[in-house]
Amino acid sequence: MVIKEETMNSEIIYNGKIVNLRIDTVELPQQKYSKREIVEHPGGVAVIAITDDGEVIMVRQYRKAVEDAVLEIPAGKLDPGEDPRECAARELKEETGYEADTLEHLVDFYSSPGFTNEKIHIYLARGLRDGLAQPDENEYIDIELYSMQSLLDMASKNMIKDAKSLVALLYASNFKG
Amino acid sequence: MVIKEETMNSEIIYNGKIVNLRIDTVELPQQKYSKREIVEHPGGVAVIAITDDGEVIMVRQYRKAVEDAVLEIPAGKLDPGEDPRECAARELKEETGYEADTLEHLVDFYSSPGFTNEKIHIYLARGLRDGLAQPDENEYIDIELYSMQSLLDMASKNMIKDAKSLVALLYASNFKG
Numbered sequence: 001m002v003i004k005e006e007t008m009n010s011e012i013i014y015n016g017k018i019v020n021l022r023i024d025t026v027e028l029p030q031q032k033y034s035k036r037e038i039v040e041h042p043g044g045v046a047v048i049a050i051t052d053d054g055e056v057i058m059v060r061q062y063r064k065a066v067e068d069a070v071l072e073i074p075a076g077k078l079d080p081g082e083d084p085r086e087c088a089a090r091e092l093k094e095e096t097g098y099e100a101d102t103l104e105h106l107v108d109f110y111s112s113p114g115f116t117n118e119k120i121h122i123y124l125a126r127g128l129r130d131g132l133a134q135p136d137e138n139e140y141i142d143i144e145l146y147s148m149q150s151l152l153d154m155a156s157k158n159m160i161k162d163a164k165s166l167v168a169l170l171y172a173s174n175f176k177g
Numbered sequence: 178m179v180i181k182e183e184t185m186n187s188e189i190i191y192n193g194k195i196v197n198l199r200i201d202t203v204e205l206p207q208q209k210y211s212k213r214e215i216v217e218h219p220g221g222v223a224v225i226a227i228t229d230d231g232e233v234i235m236v237r238q239y240r241k242a243v244e245d246a247v248l249e250i251p252a253g254k255l256d257p258g259e260d261p262r263e264c265a266a267r268e269l270k271e272e273t274g275y276e277a278d279t280l281e282h283l284v285d286f287y288s289s290p291g292f293t294n295e296k297i298h299i300y301l302a303r304g305l306r307d308g309l310a311q312p313d314e315n316e317y318i319d320i321e322l323y324s325m326q327s328l329l330d331m332a333s334k335n336m337i338k339d340a341k342s343l344v345a346l347l348y349a350s351n352f353k354g
Contacts (some may be wrong), residue, residue, distance in 0.1 A: 002239050002246040003317050014190050014198055019292055020189055021198050026241055034315045036241040037193045039216050041292070062179050063290040064203055064213040069179040070290050077291075089314045107332075108342045112288040112295055113240040113247050114254075115196055115218070120289075120340075132298035137209045140180050155284075156352045163286045163297075163340045175333045 041118035046075035049125035084121040101127025180350035223252035226302035278304025
């Protein structure tokens with residue numbers, strides 16, 4: 001049986017720029033207790049943007065956490081109170097320069113519900129118009145275009161290493177193909 | 178251009194049971210510096226286990242981080258030095274009681290490379306034999322079986338909320354269907 005864990009105590013370890021860390025003490029059946037390490041994250045959006053020619057806009061950037069240059073769909077974190085769709089339009093424009101006629105919500109999901117509340121909202125962008133990228137200061141992003149079929153081939157060879165990008169590509173291919 | 182970020186300083190904020198938190202100061206072009214909040218995680222495995230009758234073994238458990246009972250494929254974190262395949266067999270047995278004749282590596286990916294190094298290895302388990310589950314103390318897990326088509330229908334309606342489960346289901350459906 002699934003049992004809701006009531007919070008008996010909550011200790012804030014760190015409040016950061018992107019994430020916070022807290023330790024909750026939770027009550028379990030038979031008056032037992034356990035600790036839960038929880039990484040708070042504001043949540044984010046990611047955009048699978050497909051041009052009229054059927055190409056998908058990908059970005060490559062250095063990710064310090066994994067010490068690698070990772071190929072991903074454009075994405076970013078939500079500002080406080082920001083609507084996910086507006087965030088999707090903003091991040092697509094900032095990172096790639098593209099603006100979209102339509103942004104369709106595809107799916108949202110938890111990145112890793114065992115330890116973080118990060119939720120990612122995926123949008124499908126169509127009707128793209130190219131423009132000038134406006135990356136944040138300290139953001140160094142390469143833009144790379146691939147056909148959907150190339151990306152699916154890369155995914156099948158485990159060359160796409162980012163969860164949100166895998167979900168978005170496979171989801172669009174399965175349900176919007 | 179993608180630029181590797183060299184670590185100038187690394188400050189450990191917290192060493193936990195599941196995650197550690199550290200803040201790296203990195204060097205950027207033009208002698209600029211930035212901070213990176215990084216959640217260290219040992220990595221994990223997840224198993225899409227399909228019975229001879231075509232049913233997929235799912236687990237439901239309360240996830241404190243997201244305050245919800247989440248439907249997921251069986252999964253767990255790697256012990257230090259543990260082989261991912263052995264971890265997959267161990268977690269499948271512990272959480273569901275099932276043992277598999279074959280465990281095929283499908284794909285691995287980063288959960289959220291913007292802030293954590295967590296890498297998840299997905300295995301496809303076939304030739305299942307039922308047995309007695311041996312959950313960890315303080316683990317309360319329900320086992321639920323669904324046909325692959327039901328799960329894909331649920332995914333298409335955004336009823337699967339866990340990234341690794343979405344990747345595994347869509348990946349198996351696309352490339353192992």
